[in-house]
Amino acid sequence: MALPSACRFSLAVGLYLVLAAPLVHAVDVGLAGLFPGKALLTISGGPPRIVAAGVTTPEGVRVVSTDGETATLEVGGKKRVLRVGQNVAAQPSTGGSQKVVLTADSAGHFLTSGNINGTTVRFLVDTGASMVSLGASDARRIGIDASKGEQAITSTANGQAVVTRVKLDNLRVGEITMNNVDALVHQQDMPFALLGMSFLNRMEMQRDGDTMTLKKRY
Template identity: 35%
Template structure:
């Protein structure tokens, strides 16, 4: 069964148009799920379900894998996959994404290929981002204009195409011209986030959490 995990987010945005005397708590989205969200509010982490309110007065109205809708001091706020809100604007030191490890030991993360949503499995053993022909067609990847080749799988030798993806985005990290392999057939069942992307970022593991950072 596929598992979906939202990335932990450290992007930063500023808040404008606040009322005089209204103090916005610092809110950071650490996880987005259907019907719940992990929020860090003024440095304290909370797992809120829809309708619940944190001790700081932040209410989670709605949540899915793409965004959380919050009610803060009567104001309705939507936080997307790269958003963090605080009382004052400050720039992030470095783009960073944190991915919790799934029960099966793998890391799963949602992202975008050429602006279209896709669910990845992180695979450090894959030389390139890899997908089957059906995922490529869904994502608008014109693989038949790429370089034809073949690969050995458990089911035998399969035909492949090598093509560069214009843009691949995970959280607030974007890499351009990412080499990919498109397999003719149904393998792999899930798009693999391979080393053609991973080699262009910094990676480390902290207590079961995979940390990705932009190099520059």
């Protein structure tokens, strides 16, 4: 049965509004390197890509300009000046919950990019780690002074190790932001930072096949 013209018009308008509505989500941008007139960017955990000045990526990140030490980016309608290793994100909608969906690699590990105190960090989700854990070189790059922390002994796969307990001012993964996070700094370098239970115990964690959804509870 054919719909009346008024109904067809209402449906058409509704469909247009749905399709035209902007997708509101966080865009996580890190500056991985600089070249003359170009910036090496990581966007929302993706592989590094070279973006020339004046170009806008499909995610809406525009490289405004570069110089020898910094790049000026336009993210979420705001201009940000980043140094290599720094990270910034457009804020998600205030009404939505803070969550991130991770995909396992071929070995079943959940790896993701995030940042600590504004510096890009590569994380491995580790429910067996009591706290977020950083290697020595990552801690130095972030600017953490481990000498001001409290020393402790922890058990690792290679035996006991001396670590320093510190507080992270800010830790962000995807849309999830957390302040004053307990963490351990190891004396040795680590291939990844461990996203341990001092972060994960404040999440709702749901595993579905090769994906894991983390949703902030408080």
